[in-house]
Amino acid sequence: MARASTTSDAFNAVAEPRRREILSYLAGIERPVGEIVAALGLEQPSVSKHLRVLREVGLVRMRCQGRQKLYRTNAEAIRPLHEWAETFERYWQHQLQRVKERAEEMIRQGSTDLNSPDPNLKEK
Amino acid sequence: MARASTTSDAFNAVAEPRRREILSYLAGIERPVGEIVAALGLEQPSVSKHLRVLREVGLVRMRCQGRQKLYRTNAEAIRPLHEWAETFERYWQHQLQRVKERAEEMIRQGSTDLNSPDPNLKEK
DNA sequence: ACATTACATTCCCATATAGGAATATGTCAA
DNA sequence: TTGACATATTCCTATATGGGAATGTAATGT
Numbered sequence: 345m346a347r348a349s350t351t352s353d354a355f356n357a358v359a360e361p362r363r364r365e366i367l368s369y370l371a372g373i374e375r376p377v378g379e380i381v382a383a384l385g386l387e388q389p390s391v392s393k394h395l396r397v398l399r400e401v402g403l404v405r406m407r408c409q410g411r412q413k414l415y416r417t418n419a420e421a422i423r424p425l426h427e428w429a430e431t432f433e434r435y436w437q438h439q440l441q442r443v444k445e446r447a448e449e450m451i452r453q454g455s456t457d458l459n460s461p462d463p464n465l466k467e468k
Numbered sequence: 469m470a471r472a473s474t475t476s477d478a479f480n481a482v483a484e485p486r487r488r489e490i491l492s493y494l495a496g497i498e499r500p501v502g503e504i505v506a507a508l509g510l511e512q513p514s515v516s517k518h519l520r521v522l523r524e525v526g527l528v529r530m531r532c533q534g535r536q537k538l539y540r541t542n543a544e545a546i547r548p549l550h551e552w553a554e555t556f557e558r559y560w561q562h563q564l565q566r567v568k569e570r571a572e573e574m575i576r577q578g579s580t581d582l583n584s585p586d587p588n589l590k591e592k
Numbered sequence: 593a594c595a596t597t598a599c600a601t602t603c604c605c606a607t608a609t610a611g612g613a614a615t616a617t618g619t620c621a622a
Numbered sequence: 623t624t625g626a627c628a629t630a631t632t633c634c635t636a637t638a639t640g641g642g643a644a645t646g647t648a649a650t651g652t
Contacts, residue, residue: 346638378597390642
């Protein structure tokens with residue numbers, strides 16, 4: 345099986361950096377496609393394609409106005425993501441506590457280099 | 469260009485539902501691969517591959533113990549996701565406010581069906 | 593009717609999966 | 623050493639991209 349479709353859920357849709365930029369740009373405001381293109385410096389077809397994905401998962405809403413289509417971010421659709429991440433909040437707070445304690449311990453001993461990236465992972 | 473690598477960042481890594489399950493399972497606890505396999509009912513090679521991805525983006529940490537490898541979630545790496553989503557919090561609160569107001573308005577008029585999915589999107 | 597504007601869609605292609613099967617690697621025990 | 627156990631990696635394949643180029647379509651102005 346291949347990777348899940350970008351339109352399968354919000355998690356897959358926001359994995360693309362450009363789509364995150366679009367969502368940020370359209371947060372709280374309503375803008376026609378042309379302005380998104382101009383503001384983000386992307387190709388128009390590219391923007392249209394990203395908007396299609398975002399619309400299919402409900403991350404943006406669209407409204408027609410003459411020949412323009414006005415888009416805006418539907419922030420509600422981002423909540424599930426926020427809530428999922430939030431379930432880990434208590435854990436990173438514990439970790440911070442431990443890191444702090446280790447740091448104090450190391451300072452007491454004159455050592456250094458806390459929290460280095462995984463050394464077991466062969467590079468590349 | 470194809471889709472970005474799953475190992476390019478946390479956003480891409482957590483797009484896969486099984487990897488989210490693994491992260492939830494390993495939150496706060498440290499477990500060998502075999503237990504993850506048993507708990508989640510996945511194939512062992514599949515779990516190893518997902519763990520590799522998670523490890524490359526720093527979402528899990530690993531420690532060897534005899535012939536076992538103990539993994540645990542590195543909650544710190546989930547924070548960027550949480551913070552990104554959080555930037556939209558004020559917007560979904562505004563939306564909720566509007567929805568509420570509309571609901572009250574409709575009740576006053578006897579109408580129904582608020583917040584239906586995008587009707588302009590041709591189905592499949 | 594015709595040209596123009598504003599978007600959307602289609603076609604092509606290099607690339608990256610995720611799962612299944614098979615195999616490799618590393619560690620401990622007898 | 624040999625075998626069993628715990629994981630990791632490789633090979634294979636169907637599928638889904640995202641970008642670029644070209645084209646389609648709907649609404650507006652003259």
